[in-house]
Amino acid sequence: MHAIVRQGNGKYYISAVFGYYRDITATDDYEKYLQKIYNQYWIVWDAEMKRLIRWNTFTQNTKEIILQILIIDSNQDNWNKNDDGVGCVDFLSKEMLDSFLDKNDQPEEILEKCRQMDAGYIYEEVQEIKEQKDIENLEWASGGFHDARIAKEELLQDGTLYLRFDGTWGCEIEVWFSGDLEYDTSSRNPDDYDPYWYGSTIILKDGFVYFVDDTDMSVEQITEEYCYFKARHMKYRIIPD
Known part of the structure; x- marks a missing residue:
């Protein structure tokens, strides 16, 4: 640890x-x-x-x-x-x-x-979600994204989606999604809805990573009612306050 x-x-x-x-x-x-x-x-x-x-x-x-x-x-x-x-x-x-x-x-x-x-431990600031232990590490560091909100959302020229979350306890978090990207953030639009997340779920399935703004979710439960992301790759960086 x-x-x-x-x-x-x-x-x-x-x-x-x-x-x-x-x-x-x-x-x-x-x-x-x-x-x-x-x-x-x-x-x-x-x-x-x-x-x-x-x-x-x-x-x-x-x-x-x-x-x-x-x-x-x-x-x-x-x-x-x-x-x-x-x-x-x-x-x-x-x-x-x-x-x-x-x-x-x-x-x-x-x-x-x-x-x-x-001995031998090297901390790499940018991590990629590749397996279950990567999901667990991000859940620990982010507190499950409880109280988080998307403070910045930008689609980069190479098609990568960049997000910056604030509100997470003790840190901000940068996230990048790339590869066959699909997402919908309209349900967390601060002009119309509460932008703050209660919790989150990250799922690895069929070569994709899914990230959604509710707990204990399955891929089948994800609809446009949720703020969600689907991509081949998900990377993140923890920025301590």
């Missing part, structure tokens, strides 16, 4: 992700609800990749919900986690992490295992 770690004001870095936890101590239902939101954090490298740190999912001590981390590679094959997705890579544990995370000097043998796990 890898993520864009947002530092604010457009600054960010790329890190492997080694764990995810939520510290829930409240007994009151509403306080539990708040802690589930604000007391969740990820275990990542610091900006210099010298030590492991806790990184909160959302900015603390604010009434706004500001996402601070964007998962760009969702692979958790080497994780031990519970049904809520809480856990870490198989050579760590919460007890082990709690024993050294707040220290400047951390166990070198653990840091070396983390470096080995991270």
